Amino acid sequence: xxxxxxxxxxxxxxxxxxxxxxxxxxxxxxxxxxxxxxxxxxxxxxxxxxxxxxxxxxxxxxxxxxxxxxxxxxxxxxxxxxxxxxxxxxxxxxxxxxxxxxxxxxxxxxxxxxxxxxxxxxxxxxxxxxxxxxxxxxxxxxxxxxxxxxxxxxxxxxxxxxxxxxxxxxxxxxxxxxxxxxxxxxxxxxxxxxxxxxxxxxxxxxxxxxxxxxxxxxxxxxxxxxxxxxxxxxxxxxxxxxxxxxxxxxxxxxxxxxxxxxxxxxxxxxxxxxxxxxxxxxxxxxxxxxxxxxxxxxxxxxxxxxxxxxxxxxxxxxxxxxxxxxxxxxxxxxxxxxxxxxxxxxxxxxxxxxxxxxxxxx
Amino acid sequence: xxxxxxxxxxxxxxxxxxxxxxxxxxxxxxxxxxxxxxxxxxxxxxxxxxxxxxxxxxxxxxxxxxxxxxxxxxxxxxxxxxxxxxxxxxxxxxxxxxxxxxxxxxxxxxxxxxxxxxxxxxxxxxxxxxxxxxxxxxxxxxxxxxxxxxxxxxxxxxxxxxxxxxxxxxxxxxxxxxxxxxxxxxxxxxxxxxxxxxxxxxxxxxxxxxxxxxxxxxxxxxxxxxxxxxxxxxxxxxxxxxxxxxxxxxxxxxxxxxxxxxxxxxxxxxxxxxxxxxxxxxxxxxxxxxxxxxxxxxxxxxxxxxxxxxxxxxxxxxxxxxxxxxxxxxxxxxxxxxxxxxxxxxxxxxxxxxxxxxxxxxxxxxxxxxxxxxxxxxxxxxxxxxxxxxxxxxxxxxxxxxxxxxxxxxxxxxxxxxxxxxxxxxxxxxxxxxxxxxxxxxxxxxxxxxxxxxxxxxxxxxxxxxxxxxxxxxxxxxxxxxxxxxxxxxxxxxxxxxxxxxxxxxxxxxxxxxxxxxxxxxxxxxxxxxxxxxxxxxxxxxxxxxxxxxxxxxxxxxxxxxxxxxxxxxxxxxxxxxxxxxxxxxxxxxxxxxxxxxxxxxxxxxxxxxxx
Numbered sequence: 001x002x003x004x005x006x007x008x009x010x011x012x013x014x015x016x017x018x019x020x021x022x023x024x025x026x027x028x029x030x031x032x033x034x035x036x037x038x039x040x041x042x043x044x045x046x047x048x049x050x051x052x053x054x055x056x057x058x059x060x061x062x063x064x065x066x067x068x069x070x071x072x073x074x075x076x077x078x079x080x081x082x083x084x085x086x087x088x089x090x091x092x093x094x095x096x097x098x099x100x101x102x103x104x105x106x107x108x109x110x111x112x113x114x115x116x117x118x119x120x121x122x123x124x125x126x127x128x129x130x131x132x133x134x135x136x137x138x139x140x141x142x143x144x145x146x147x148x149x150x151x152x153x154x155x156x157x158x159x160x161x162x163x164x165x166x167x168x169x170x171x172x173x174x175x176x177x178x179x180x181x182x183x184x185x186x187x188x189x190x191x192x193x194x195x196x197x198x199x200x201x202x203x204x205x206x207x208x209x210x211x212x213x214x215x216x217x218x219x220x221x222x223x224x225x226x227x228x229x230x231x232x233x234x235x236x237x238x239x240x241x242x243x244x245x246x247x248x249x250x251x252x253x254x255x256x257x258x259x260x261x262x263x264x265x266x267x268x269x270x271x272x273x274x275x276x277x278x279x280x281x282x283x284x285x286x287x288x289x290x291x292x293x294x295x296x297x298x299x300x301x302x303x304x305x306x307x308x309x310x311x312x313x314x315x316x317x318x319x320x321x322x323x324x325x326x327x328x329x330x331x332x333x334x335x336x337x338x339x340x341x342x343x344x345x346x347x348x349x350x351x352x353x354x355x356x357x358x359x360x361x362x
Numbered sequence: 363x364x365x366x367x368x369x370x371x372x373x374x375x376x377x378x379x380x381x382x383x384x385x386x387x388x389x390x391x392x393x394x395x396x397x398x399x400x401x402x403x404x405x406x407x408x409x410x411x412x413x414x415x416x417x418x419x420x421x422x423x424x425x426x427x428x429x430x431x432x433x434x435x436x437x438x439x440x441x442x443x444x445x446x447x448x449x450x451x452x453x454x455x456x457x458x459x460x461x462x463x464x465x466x467x468x469x470x471x472x473x474x475x476x477x478x479x480x481x482x483x484x485x486x487x488x489x490x491x492x493x494x495x496x497x498x499x500x501x502x503x504x505x506x507x508x509x510x511x512x513x514x515x516x517x518x519x520x521x522x523x524x525x526x527x528x529x530x531x532x533x534x535x536x537x538x539x540x541x542x543x544x545x546x547x548x549x550x551x552x553x554x555x556x557x558x559x560x561x562x563x564x565x566x567x568x569x570x571x572x573x574x575x576x577x578x579x580x581x582x583x584x585x586x587x588x589x590x591x592x593x594x595x596x597x598x599x600x601x602x603x604x605x606x607x608x609x610x611x612x613x614x615x616x617x618x619x620x621x622x623x624x625x626x627x628x629x630x631x632x633x634x635x636x637x638x639x640x641x642x643x644x645x646x647x648x649x650x651x652x653x654x655x656x657x658x659x660x661x662x663x664x665x666x667x668x669x670x671x672x673x674x675x676x677x678x679x680x681x682x683x684x685x686x687x688x689x690x691x692x693x694x695x696x697x698x699x700x701x702x703x704x705x706x707x708x709x710x711x712x713x714x715x716x717x718x719x720x721x722x723x724x725x726x727x728x729x730x731x732x733x734x735x736x737x738x739x740x741x742x743x744x745x746x747x748x749x750x751x752x753x754x755x756x757x758x759x760x761x762x763x764x765x766x767x768x769x770x771x772x773x774x775x776x777x778x779x780x781x782x783x784x785x786x787x788x789x790x791x792x793x794x795x796x797x798x799x800x801x802x803x804x805x806x807x808x809x810x811x812x813x814x815x816x817x818x819x820x821x822x823x824x825x826x827x828x829x830x831x832x833x834x835x836x837x838x839x840x841x842x843x844x845x846x847x848x849x850x851x852x853x854x855x856x857x858x859x860x861x862x863x864x865x866x867x868x869x870x871x872x873x874x875x876x877x878x879x880x881x882x883x884x885x886x887x888x889x890x891x892x893x894x895x896x897x898x899x900x901x902x903x904x905x906x907x908x909x910x911x912x913x914x915x916x917x918x919x920x921x922x923x924x925x926x927x928x929x930x931x932x933x934x935x936x937x938x939x940x941x942x943x944x945x946x947x948x949x950x951x952x953x954x955x956x957x958x959x960x961x962x963x964x965x966x967x968x969x970x971x972x973x974x
Contacts, residue, residue, distance in 0.1 A: 034383050034386075034387070037390070037420065037421060038420065038421040038422070038423055039423075040421065040424075041421070041423060041424050041425065041426070042423070096394075096424075097398070097426065098398060112402075113401065113426055113429075113430070117425070159425065160425055160426075160429075162425075162429045163429070164425055164469075164470070164473060165469045165470075165472075165473040201544070201547075202544070202547040202548075202615075202618040203544070203547075203614040203615075203617070203618060208505070208509075211512065211548045212505065212508075212509060213505050213508065213540075213541055213544045214544075215505070237647060249825060249828050250610075250825075252824055252825070259503065259540065260540050260610045260611060260614065261503075261540045261609065261610060261611060262503060281828065281831075283827065284825065284827045284828035284831065285824070285825075286823075286824040286825070289824060
């Protein structure tokens with residue numbers, strides 16, 4: 001009797017409740033609860049989690065694509081008539097500053113405190129691609145000028161031109177932006193590579209910056225950025241790559257954690273999993289234990305995933321939990337591109353766009 | 363958004379919460395609007411500070427508001443006295459503390475505090491350090507706090523010794539403090555730098571620019587620690603892992619202590635073929651292939667040096683230097699040449715003597731410091747010569763650990779083995795022992811290493827396939843070493859569960875290779891480096907593709923029984939091997955194809971002995 005019970009519980013724990021997650025992301029796109037208010041300025045990133053999540057769930061047809069595309073374009077910080085704000089262009093996180101609604105290609109609105117944010121420019125472009133847009137209204141030159149203005153001498157990036165913290169997260173955002181726009185003039189690759197190398201830690205993980213503790217998130221940002229730049233083999237010797245592989249593989253406890261001696265957390269199934277995938281050793285991890293952990297953090301009532309079991313789900317962990325499952329080949333999920341962090345389908349659309357741009361040039 | 367636990371509440375509690383939320387929302391909205399209108403009007407005053415304070419308390423990641431606040435403070439600096447400014451910033455610090463209590467992991471808050479610390483006319487660093495201590499006592503892994511502390515230490519000029527004592531205290535009270543060990547790893551090299559060895563060049567990947575990286579990783583030699591301090595550290599770390607063998611902090615630190623030696627870069631092998639009229643040089647790592655980095659003297663090359671691979675990858679090892687016809691083919695002439703690797707300012711001399719029966723090659727390896735070493739060489743009755751030594755091989759494979767202090771490594775091995783008796787299931791201990799054994803004597807400890815790997819796979823079953831891969835690699839390395847000691851050129855690794863082959867760039871001299879009864883899926887392009895290969899046996903694998911058997915000048919026999927070769931297009935590459943006479947394809951799907959005999963006769967006419 002006890003055996004039957006436990007196998008029943010096991011079965012409950014291991015089924016993936018796709019519909020719930022679709023509804024979870026739909027709700028994220030409509031209204032967010034009050035406790036998300038501190039994320040108002042990063043609203044676009046929440047939209048990214050929802051849209052990319054729905055894409056991986058192969059359920060994008062539930063969203064109103066055209067109106068979402070309009071909204072995203074309204075967040076573009078466009079150059080003004082006199083082009084005086086080029087170094088501040090990109091995308092903003094939401095309309096919290098009160099800049100008038102304008103989804104067209106320009107010109108921009110003069111506002112002394114309006115500027116793009118590197119993570120919003122990244123997620124804004126990614127969302128447009130996921131929604132099948134052709135980036136026709138993106139002012140590429142302005143975005144790249146805005147990006148260039150954010151890079152520091154040591155190769156890392158600020159988030160905003162007025163200054164902020166600078167670390168590996170923004171290096172990754174920058175690499176994604178250049179990759180999507182197919183234009184690396186937005187950053188000094190050599191300096192960025194140097195910053196990445198200098199962030200390698202004594203234990204062979206990669207930290208947010210030089211001298212800082214290795215972390216699964218920053219390791220992903222570094223490796224994925226190098227892959228997008230096409231500089232992985234050139235920057236790290238085979239020996240060094242083996243060391244990074246070892247550090248990453250040892251992050252699996254059941255699911256993955258982000259640093260030694262920390263509890264496992266659903267989102268690291270993607271951060272560390274994708275890194276292992278990019279380094280060609282993901283097949284050495286234990287898929288079953290990974291899956292079981294991720295699913296133990298699934299919220300069976302409202303959908304979504306949390307970082308730990310018996311905790312409230314949120315958009316970030318819902319998205320990365322699903323990506324983590326996609327990496328291990330969960331049925332019914334689209335494959336996620338481990339470097340660019342979107343579905344392979346969206347990635348294909350981007351490749352097609354790039355082909356079209358190339359042809360237009362010749 | 364992080365880790366909120368579910369709580370149940372009654373309907374009444376829900377209603378109260380809702381009312382409270384509505385009130386908060388009203389306040390928030392009015393504050394925000396007031397704030398922006400002030401900023402728009404360019405008003406930088408205390409009231410603005412008040413407004414932003416309210417908003418930031420609710421949302422500390424509103425970057426624009428922090429920036430506005432900085433603007434206000436900077437402006438106030440210009441119109442207030444120093445005492446007033448001091449008070450202003452001290453109030454700012456108090457405000458920031460409140461924010462940190464609410465969210466100790468907010469990037470914006472810590473960043474602003476860092477900025478404020480640089481603006482205070484009379485900074486109170488003791489206060490900042492005490493804040494960090496309190497914060498870390500609540501969460502010793504809060505990397506924001508650690509990073510802030512590092513900044514404070516730097517700005518205030520706290521001596522490194524003091525910080526080291528700080529980590530002593532933390533580690534002493536709790537060995538399992540990963541961040542403390544990490545911090546220690548950055549402090550130690552500052553305090554006790556190892557002697558700068560001129561002979562050992564920094565290892566960096568080649569970059570197109572000539573300037574070296576200013577902030578190098580902790581793996582390069584400038585982060586070494588002097589040996590005396592090292593022994594003290596070993597003791598500290600041993601205390602830690604003997605106390606709690608399951609905590610990884612100390613093991614990672616230990617591994618780092620054991621392994622900071624830099625590998626000397628060198629030309630590992632030079633092979634000269636009179637008949638092929640070429641010189642092939644293998645290196646300790648892939649090199650930039652061009653006339654600027656590599657050249658022979660006094661010979662002139664027919665074409666620029668090139669690699670085996672077809673790809674345009676700029677890095678390669680080994681490197682082929684083709685000589686113009688007739689340069690060295692005349693056996694009655696002696697030839698002296700030097701292979702220069704200009705990037706590392708090292709070179710190897712090679713001499714091809716006269717005589718039809720015996721050909722001796724004297725090689726002299728000159729490292730950067732210009733020490734002359736004469737190395738024993740291989741005698742051969744054939745029209746080729748080479749230069750390679752077993753010390754080179756050990757150096758290539760072992761280099762994780764510091765080579766010169768084998769007595770230290772030996773005593774470390776003893777300690778770990780003792781611990782293993784107490785904790786036979788401890789994976790960290792097993793891994794470290796394997797590492798130490800490979801450093802001390804890979805061949806001598808081969809049996810033990812394989813046994814420990816078996817235990818490791820059982821104890822840490824989650825990573826079984828990773829350990830299998832690692833084990834295969836070590837077996838290949840051992841086989842290469844054995845080859846060298848036996849002074850033979852036969853490489854044999856049968857029935858070892860190999861799923862891939864590696865280190866092919868070190869098998870330049872091999873004439874016979876046997877990889878039968880493994881799990882190989884292909885003979886990858888790197889196989890083309892085996893320029894001396896005469897006989898290949900790879901029966902009972904799962905090989906489908908033979909890409910690597912490309913232009914192997916001496917290959918005569920190939921045996922691929924019981925593999926997965928099914929398409930004749932995959933065999934096309936064999937036509938590039940002019941001396942191939944025997945080919946065994948029995949037990950492959952392709953053997954059943956109609957007309958296969960005649961098709962192969964056409965494809966590889968040199969083959970006289972074809973087995974299907």
